[in-house]
Amino acid sequence: MAELPIESLRNLGPKSGQWLREAGITTIAELERLGPVVVYRLVKQHQPKASLNLLWAMVAGLKGRDWRELSEATKERLRKDAR
Numbered sequence: 025m026a027e028l029p030i031e032s033l034r035n036l037g038p039k040s041g042q043w044l045r046e047a048g049i050t051t052i053a054e055l056e057r058l059g060p061v062v063v064y065r066l067v068k069q070h071q072p073k074a075s076l077n078l079l080w081a082m083v084a085g086l087k088g089r090d091w092r093e094l095s096e097a098t099k100e101r102l103r104k105d106a107r
Contacts, residue, residue, distance in 0.1 A: 028052050035081035035091045043071045043078070055082060061105045079106055 031041035033052050047066040049055055055063055060082040067074050077091065079102055084091040094102075 030055060033082070033085040034088060035085040040078055040081065043067050043074060046070050052086075056086060060086065061102065064106055076103060076106065 028051065029041075030036065030044045030049055030051055031038070033055070036044070044050075044055075044063070044067060047063065047070050049058070049063055049066070058066075060079055063082060064074070064076075064079040067078060076099070080091040080094050080099060083098070083102060084094055
């Protein structure tokens, strides 16, 4: 899965994929290497309108899960980490 294009990650749509590419993230391997929080911050530099849903989508996608399955505790931890 690692060398697959970023758009093939579960939970990401065309717009998210475009934003990730604009931030220099083109493969799932790059996302895994940098980590979702760092990548989210990179995207926010290019796309200030990006919401926390993008972060949740990346975290869950790397686990092969739907982003809506993340617990509130996990989402709260990610909110703090993303600041």
